[in-house]
Amino acid sequence: MGTAEEYTESSTDSRLQQSAIHLRQNRQAYLLVAPAAIFLLGVVGWPIFETFRLSLYRSPADSAIETYVGFQHYVNILTNDFFPQLLWQTGRWVLLGVAGKTLLGLLIAVHLKDDIWGRKFFRTTFLIPWGIPYAISAVVFRWIEHPQYGYLNAILLKLGVIDQGIGILGNPDVAWVGVVVADIWIGTPFMAIIFLAGLQSIPEELYEAAAIDGAEKWHQFRYITIPQLKSVLLIATLLSTIWTFVSFDVIWTMTGGGPINTTATLVIWIYQVGLQNGNLGEGAAYSVIGFLFLMVFAVIYLRIYTRGGDEL
């Protein structure tokens, strides 16, 4: 048995040799993916690097001069009283939005899987919200919830529930609800279609066998549908989380992050600080923080879901 140093050296040599052999053996494959990898580095890697670099500078929009400030922006952000509120609002937006879209999508998919009357019609109809540009859907929802012209107020006034229009989007306590509802409406069809595809790939025999064994519908759902849908659920909710986290159009169109910043999320704030207010360096620092949040979330999420050794 050699010393630790010898062991490490020989181990390193061995690994290097193995890597070299692996590289030789797969040279063609690496050559084939090289152009795409270089392209990706250019359009993804470089902007990420540049954003991080910018976050270390004070870069006002009214000057071409960048001043190095180190991690000052990060210190300012983390000690800013508004930052915890921003994180809470972002978390609430993502959690409720993804949960709502997942549950509703699953509910719709389960029912569309059955041979119900008008299934094709419903399948097509449910896709419509997803096919409409988000900003347009957001404008429609803003209009629905409008205190003077909105359908919602008109109905409530007709029913005598209220005696004057209420402005959901203008109420700091509930504006976020109005925005989340719109986001769920927009995002649910995608989840439903993904889940429907997953449901249709589950062998029917599993349900028949379970039925013969006396399993109720709920038990079939709990012990067959959910486990069989696990990988689909993982991908769909992961994608939905990322999309919801970075979603901009709906909130910006409906409330602009207001009233009193109560519907602002990290992405909205990045836009306001970096582009509207012209503090590019500080905006970049917020972007890096958001990026790190997403990375950490994705890693934890994937680890939890693949803990049992499942692969995607």
Place this chain on the structure above:
Amino acid sequence: MPNNQSDLSEEYGIDRRQMLGAIGGGGIIAISGCLGGDSGDGGSNGDDGGSDGDDGGQQTIQFLTMGVGDNIREFFEENNAQLEEEYNANLEFTSVTWDNAQQTVNNRVDGGEAPDVARWPARWIPQLVGKEELVPITDMMEGEFGDQFYQGMADGCMYQGEYYGAPWAASNKCLYYNKDIFEAAGLNSEDPQIDTWDDMLSAAQTITEETDTPALGLAGADAIETGSQYYHYHWSYGADLIDDAGQPVVNSDEGVEALKFYSDLHLDHGVTQSSPLSSTRQDIRQLFESGSLGMVIAHVYAGINIDNSDAGFDYGIMQVPEGPSGRYSLNTIDGISIFAQTEVEDLAKDLLRFYFEEDRHFEYASNKGFMPTVEAVGNRDYFQDSKNWSPFIEAGQYARARPKLSNFNQFNNRMVQAIQEALGDQKSPQEALDDAQADLEAEMQ
């Protein structure tokens, strides 16, 4: 599983030539992806040629503008074509929406793709002067060309002693009132005698008591114009936004009084439309234009819109009410500027001269619904005798512009937050403005 190169190639049927072809193809795609450019500004024209591109001696000039609606699109199409013919030039005209406007300009400037000429709010001038991206046109403005403008409007394009643009258009504000609603409330609809904010409040209270219609439009949404609407009150109470040294002074006693009056209109007196925090300036203007609001502070085009619609009600226009320290009408100047990146500066100056020819400027101002900036145009009967235009011409004496700050958006956003906090009863006006003052001081250090 094959584990060497030749086996791999054989199994998947890839020979060396195919592989090289694939690599080459991938490389071309990657390189073209990197090289392929797009201004990405959502404009109406693709930009595939530089402004200095010659085509048989023909120069190309890029003209960027904002918010070209249906009422003015034809004007630009016709005149751009005429300019191309007169100057043997190729004009690339791009219009972007106001939402994207500032970002588009910044992106294009930072990306080295600035337009040659752009028409935009004059308050953006300091930001680009700081980057040395605008051409001073002081020589032009101090000569015959500049003499044609109202001096106050021309000064709106001046920054640090130099003119960085010519005043393209201007707008003032006045107080509109719905004569039918005033009559229904028992108020004098022909001469309502609203001179001060208290007069306005008194009329609003009467309308609220006597009718079911909201009396007064109040902007409170998270939008830049909420600040614009509120500043009428702020200034008329004797408060200011910045001092002579350019430092924020938003929480003076007068400012607190003004914000208290503004928020009390909704919170204490209940004379506004429901939920002002949901309402942008456009919302309240449209509410008035639909005949569902008693009074609103708005531009000249509110009246023009009503005249062109089948709204079916009569309206009057008064000056914005006076406060304890005077009367102010928020004045906005749009300038037209030449960018330092241009390689066709002479042609750009020709474009400015072309668009400010008197008849052409008259056509623009009358169609678009903006105040003319050329004095001879403003003196025409069309503007002097018009029921819609004359109060706005008169309002010129009360005109006041927002301060020229390079970070005005940031300043204004913080003020809007303070207005919302007071209007939403989250903070007292004093607390809201004290907090805004503290934040603005920190930001402007």
